[in-house]
Amino acid sequence: MNAVEVRGLSRSFDGREILRDVSFSVGHGEIFGYLGPNGAGKTTTIRILLGLLAPGAGMVRVLGEDLTSNDEARRRVGVLFENNGLSDRLSAADNLAYYAGLYDVEAPKERIDELLTIVGLADRRDDLVGTFSTGMKRKLGIARAILHRPEIVFLDEPSSGLDPGAQRMVRDLILDLSRREEMTVFLNSHHLDEVQRICSTVAILAGGRIRAFDSVANLTRASGRPTVTVTLTDPGEHARARDIIVSLPYVAECDADSGALLCTLTDPGATPDLVEALVRAGFRIEEVRRSSRSLEEIYLEYVNPAEGRV
Ligand SMILES: Nc1ncnc2c1ncn2[C@@H]1O[C@H](COP(=O)(O)OP(=O)(O)OP(=O)(O)O)[C@@H](O)[C@H]1O
Numbered sequence: 001m002n003a004v005e006v007r008g009l010s011r012s013f014d015g016r017e018i019l020r021d022v023s024f025s026v027g028h029g030e031i032f033g034y035l036g037p038n039g040a041g042k043t044t045t046i047r048i049l050l051g052l053l054a055p056g057a058g059m060v061r062v063l064g065e066d067l068t069s070n071d072e073a074r075r076r077v078g079v080l081f082e083n084n085g086l087s088d089r090l091s092a093a094d095n096l097a098y099y100a101g102l103y104d105v106e107a108p109k110e111r112i113d114e115l116l117t118i119v120g121l122a123d124r125r126d127d128l129v130g131t132f133s134t135g136m137k138r139k140l141g142i143a144r145a146i147l148h149r150p151e152i153v154f155l156d157e158p159s160s161g162l163d164p165g166a167q168r169m170v171r172d173l174i175l176d177l178s179r180r181e182e183m184t185v186f187l188n189s190h191h192l193d194e195v196q197r198i199c200s201t202v203a204i205l206a207g208g209r210i211r212a213f214d215s216v217a218n219l220t221r222a223s224g225r226p227t228v229t230v231t232l233t234d235p236g237e238h239a240r241a242r243d244i245i246v247s248l249p250y251v252a253e254c255d256a257d258s259g260a261l262l263c264t265l266t267d268p269g270a271t272p273d274l275v276e277a278l279v280r281a282g283f284r285i286e287e288v289r290r291s292s293r294s295l296e297e298i299y300l301e302y303v304n305p306a307e308g309r310v
Pocket of ligand 1: 013038
């Protein structure tokens with residue numbers, strides 16, 4: 001059983017179809033990135049998964065359950081929406097204590113201390129949240145979302161509004177927590193670099209439909225023919241090396257004009273053979289790099305570029 005199962009999900013607002021026959025799944029323990037331009041329907045999907053909004057058609061399950069009227073199952077789920085769910089008028093510790101009471105958390109004091117330490121706010125535990133920076137509030141919001149040790153946590157845009165340093169802290173925190181607490185993470189994000197670094201699987205939603213659903217590794221690898229960039233210690237040798245490279249049976253083409261040898265292979269496993277052929281021909285190699293596309297490039301291919309400015 002998957003942590004999240006979505007089959008044939010559709011949903012309209014005021015006669016406008018936002019989600020059309022959306023299907024994907026998230027395995028247990030995965031960090032899943034749900035991507036799409038503004039207004040694509042990502043938050044709507046999360047709200048349907050959480051049972052806060054009814055689907056128009058289709059089936060959704062979280063931890064094998066329909067959360068609509070299942071309080072027991074809801075307790076196994078954590079959520080962070082953009083407002084962090086915190087009161088500015090309470091201290092960090094009191095905010096967490098409030099939720100610990102709501103969720104009946106075991107040994108609440110120890111759990112609150114543990115989380116405040118993990119998110120780096122132990123020394124600010126008694127300060128009012130109203131005095132916190134956006135980044136501090138987000139970190140406390142994440143602590144709040146996972147306080148009750150959920151099996152899955154939904155994070156809607158956890159890095160929005162954060163500076164690059166705070167984005168990195170939040171990214172590291174998500175990775176750390178998912179491993180530490182063995183949690184499935186469902187991440188809505190526009191930060192493709194962040195998603196590429198921490199997510200194992202992604203789905204790209206655009207125009208109401210899932211345009212891609214695959215592991216990040218497969219998506220970034222499957223780019224037609226594999227390319228390898230080779231730099232020799234003596235760039236003056238590139239032209240001569242090129243003549244040898246193009247004669248190799250597993251090389252489709254080789255371009256030596258860009259200060260390196262850009263080789264397109266017909267066989268994705270042929271990089272070691274290419275290196276061996278060059279070494280045997282007496283060339284000294286400075287660097288070999290396999291090129292893969294960034295998630296951003298892939299995303300923009302699937303999303304209409306006009307919609308893709310996010
Ligand atoms: N309750 C509602 N009533 C009417 N329209 C709605 C409602 N909720 C969402 N929508 C519309 O559905 C569309 C999808 O919104 P949603 O918030 O799910 O997008 P999103 O992908 O999360 O966008 P963003 O990345 O900007 O947060 C938008 O056009 C939005 O205006």
